[in-house]
Amino acid sequence: MKTLVLVEHDNTDMKDATLAVVTAASQLGEVHALVAGSGCASVGEQAAKVAGVSTVHVADDAALANQLAENVAPLVASLMESHDAFLAPATTTGKNVAPRVAALLDVMQISDILSVESEDTFTRPIYAGNAIATVKSSDAKKVITVRGTAFDKAAAEGGSASIEGVTGAGESGLSSFVSEEIAKSERPELTSAKIIVSGGRALGSSEKFEEVITPLADKLGAGIGASRAAVDAGYVPNDYQVGQTGKIVAPEVYIAIGISGAIQHLAGMKDSKTIVAINKDEDAPIFQVADIGLVADLFNAVPELTEKV
Amino acid sequence: MKILVPVKRVIDYNVKPRVKSDGSGVDLANVKMSMNPFDEISVEEAIRLKEAGKAEEIVAVSVGPQKAQETLRTALAMGADRAILVMTDEEVEPLGVAKILAKIVEEEAPKLVITGKQAIDDDSNQTGQMLAALLGWGQGTFANTVTVDGDSVDVKREIDGGLQTVKLSLPAVVTTDLRLNEPRYASLPNIMKAKKKPLDEKTPADYGVDISPRLTTTNVSEPPVRQAGEKVEDVDALVAKLKAVGAI
Numbered sequence: 001m002k003t004l005v006l007v008e009h010d011n012t013d014m015k016d017a018t019l020a021v022v023t024a025a026s027q028l029g030e031v032h033a034l035v036a037g038s039g040c041a042s043v044g045e046q047a048a049k050v051a052g053v054s055t056v057h058v059a060d061d062a063a064l065a066n067q068l069a070e071n072v073a074p075l076v077a078s079l080m081e082s083h084d085a086f087l088a089p090a091t092t093t094g095k096n097v098a099p100r101v102a103a104l105l106d107v108m109q110i111s112d113i114l115s116v117e118s119e120d121t122f123t124r125p126i127y128a129g130n131a132i133a134t135v136k137s138s139d140a141k142k143v144i145t146v147r148g149t150a151f152d153k154a155a156a157e158g159g160s161a162s163i164e165g166v167t168g169a170g171e172s173g174l175s176s177f178v179s180e181e182i183a184k185s186e187r188p189e190l191t192s193a194k195i196i197v198s199g200g201r202a203l204g205s206s207e208k209f210e211e212v213i214t215p216l217a218d219k220l221g222a223g224i225g226a227s228r229a230a231v232d233a234g235y236v237p238n239d240y241q242v243g244q245t246g247k248i249v250a251p252e253v254y255i256a257i258g259i260s261g262a263i264q265h266l267a268g269m270k271d272s273k274t275i276v277a278i279n280k281d282e283d284a285p286i287f288q289v290a291d292i293g294l295v296a297d298l299f300n301a302v303p304e305l306t307e308k309v
Numbered sequence: 310m311k312i313l314v315p316v317k318r319v320i321d322y323n324v325k326p327r328v329k330s331d332g333s334g335v336d337l338a339n340v341k342m343s344m345n346p347f348d349e350i351s352v353e354e355a356i357r358l359k360e361a362g363k364a365e366e367i368v369a370v371s372v373g374p375q376k377a378q379e380t381l382r383t384a385l386a387m388g389a390d391r392a393i394l395v396m397t398d399e400e401v402e403p404l405g406v407a408k409i410l411a412k413i414v415e416e417e418a419p420k421l422v423i424t425g426k427q428a429i430d431d432d433s434n435q436t437g438q439m440l441a442a443l444l445g446w447g448q449g450t451f452a453n454t455v456t457v458d459g460d461s462v463d464v465k466r467e468i469d470g471g472l473q474t475v476k477l478s479l480p481a482v483v484t485t486d487l488r489l490n491e492p493r494y495a496s497l498p499n500i501m502k503a504k505k506k507p508l509d510e511k512t513p514a515d516y517g518v519d520i521s522p523r524l525t526t527t528n529v530s531e532p533p534v535r536q537a538g539e540k541v542e543d544v545d546a547l548v549a550k551l552k553a554v555g556a557i
Contacts, residue, residue: 102435291554
């Protein structure tokens, strides 16, 4: 099978999410990559170095600068004439573009796969990760989004793919980019952080969140996450949210502080290697999945922990 | 303008689903069902646009079993004007639903379709995007804020890393994210009134589209169970444990 991987990037740097997709694609066959953007030649070069990629298609076009689905999807659909499968990371970019591609090709997408069982059979989570479905596709072309935490990352160096220019379909005229507000952060990106410190509603305010959670995260060099309740209450921006509808993470260590452990939150973090829970309610569901639990008032325990690590 | 709001009947989000022991699926017998939470947000947004004088009529649509009527009545009680139920006992995939919706859009000619970003049962996150592709319309997915202005709509989208605003020319498809709004509860008088609002019953055959499934689910299993952990007495013991597992 010849696969086409959508490279996640910001026109300057390739994002890590791409590497796990390359691993999934290599289990299906020959891996090609697509860099769709504007002024994105450096991303093409980075993609060409990824181990296992044989060809990188670079579509460099002002219409693709913000990777709007209306402009990217027709380009992918045209490239699919010579590929058998399209794989995108299950990021907001991938989730926006891939179903549009699938409909243009008249195929069903397979969302958020956890494993490749064979050329046409995959596993994926349903019901907020409370069940794992094995699905077999009868479509000739496969359109797939890949859960990044479920696959090892391909080596970012060592490959030597050829780079080919391709032409996009241009402006669709259906949509245009207006503006972007990207949260600035020096911290490790949530989906690739080795340690995550995550706070919930029990923090009580954005000041307390900052005061209690941030120093511990700083000391551990950790990413900061949050439950939906903490985001809804305005303690942190919404891209901190871990869960069914936020980010799916699987760090080495996930420290859940003042998080009860609702099904929807667990869906986003229960594949973490070690889960630590600090909560004053000893019956909180989070303790059912925590490897290490401490029943204590977080306002005493967390500063003490920060001091002692 | 007219707004079309697709809604789905799903297992209630508070219920912990149980996998059937024969691996054929999730047990939905005698389980509480509700409107997909993202679809409640869609209905609410449509009503707010109507209240702001930006829309005249809201049509709620559901593709599903006879009981999806209840879901549509909920939408009507919240404030939708009328409903269409496309009745089928088969499970219809997002591609099939998008094809049926595309036909309904042809008939109803709405300017805006507002759908949830994903259903909490199959967690696909596909239908809105597929519908936009089939119609050749713009798409504003994962909407955090929707501003209709004349012939276009500005959609502030929740993306990894922050927020992005796009302008779509109407007609367009918008999919709702959690923070778009807080859905209202239907009041008792409105629930009573909703019983009198029109609800058309159709079948997939009425729309003449091929909705045969492309995916076969061969097995559904429980996710791997985590080893039970242990509780520690105090912060010192926690630190020792974290060191023991190499976390710090």
